[in-house]
Amino acid sequence: xxxxxYEKFGKEESxxxxxxxxYSELVLKDETVNHFFEHTDMEKQRKHQAKFLSFALxxxxxxxxxxxxxxxxxxxxxxxxxNAIANHLxxxxxxxxxxxxxxxQALTKVASLKDxxxxx
Numbered sequence: 001x002x003x004x005x006y007e008k009f010g011k012e013e014s015x016x017x018x019x020x021x022x023y024s025e026l027v028l029k030d031e032t033v034n035h036f037f038e039h040t041d042m043e044k045q046r047k048h049q050a051k052f053l054s055f056a057l058x059x060x061x062x063x064x065x066x067x068x069x070x071x072x073x074x075x076x077x078x079x080x081x082x083n084a085i086a087n088h089l090x091x092x093x094x095x096x097x098x099x100x101x102x103x104x105q106a107l108t109k110v111a112s113l114k115d116x117x118x119x120x
Contacts (some may be wrong), residue, residue, distance in 0.1 A: 004058030005106055009098060012054060018092050019050045026088035033084050036075060056109050068116035077118050086110055 009015055023046060027032050037045065048065055065071065086107055093103045 001091060005102060006054055006057040006059035008102055009057060009061065009093075009096075012050070014096065015054050015059075016046075016050050018096055019046050019053060021095060022088055026091055028084065030084055030088065031106070033088075036077075036081070057106060060102055067086040068113050072117045072120045077120065079118065080119055082114055092112070117119050 006015070010019070023037075023042060028037060028042075040069075052065060054060075089110065090103055090107060093106065098106075
């Protein structure tokens with residue numbers, strides 16, 4: 001049986017490291033998107049993002065958070081914001097040695113949510 005992306009990435013522990021790096025080293029240092037997180041409990045956000053990413057990558061954790069549309073309601077996110085986040089996710093996964101083909105697969109899953117995230 002073929003491994004899920006979740007298993008390939010190293011499961012929960014590795015995904016948590018990717019998420020920590022994603023926010024600490026990339027997202028929160030990017031003026032294009034960091035203002036969206038000014039009043040966010042980042043510990044809670046990291047946990048939420050790790051669960052969501054695990055779910056999106058085929059992991060066993062069932063995502064029970066808000067719908068993407070509901071979670072991004074009132075933010076009026078534009079394509080440049082979505083693209084910045086996707087680029088940061090790419091960079092974070094690459095930083096931890098994930099192959100380009102696996103990154104592409106993961107980003108395809110993320111891209112499928114674009115319509116639920118933008119212009120809300």
